[in-house]
Amino acid sequence: MNIGELAKLSGLAASRIRFYEAEGLISQVGRQANGYRRYAPQALQTLQLIQSAQQAGFTLQELKALMPTEGEHKREALIEGLERKVAQIEVMQTQLAHSKAQLLGVIEAVRAQPEGVPCSMGQKQVLASININP
Template identity: 90%
Template sequence: MNIGELAKQSGLAASRIRFYEAQGLISQVGRQANGYRRYGPDALQTLQLIQSAQQAGFTLQELKALMPAPGEYKRDELIEGLERKVAQIEVMQAQLEHSKAQLLGVIEAVRAQPEGVPCSMGQERVLASIKQS
């Protein structure tokens, strides 16, 4: 299929598809006599995989390292890369949970301020509570 058809089916702009090709994420792109790109039947599936992986937090560099060359399948490396990404997500979740707890503490500290207390005094108490966390 040509790039226009692939763009329509994938929902991606042709420029994005060319970018992925230039990054080495889409392989086996042929050229017609007129120089137009000709994509194989697996190109749509590859684009869908790229989109899904990016939504899951993978960078293009990580994807490139995990995607096998045509006809090649590295199961152990794929599993290792996926497990590494899960570990990174778990670290981010812990950091976000800590940040959330700090913010909830700040909200409570602000709510606990008596009416009429100058903002500068409240800010000092709030900042002190954040530093203790």
């Protein structure tokens, strides 16, 4: 299929597809006699994989390191990379839970201020109550 068809099926701009190709993430690309790119059907699956992985938090560099070249099998490297990403997500979840708890505390502190008291009066107390390090 040509890049226009692939763009339509994937929902990505042609420039994004060319970018992924230039980054080495799409390798199933041939050229026609007129120089136009010709993508194998697997290119759509690769693009869907890239999109899903990015939504899961993978960077393009991480993806590039994990994606096998044709005929290559990186099972152990893939498992290690996925486990590493899970560990990173768990750290982020802990940090987010801490931030959420602190923000809920700030909300309660603001609500506890008497009505009519200027925000600037309690601002220092509220900001001092926020612990930056989890």
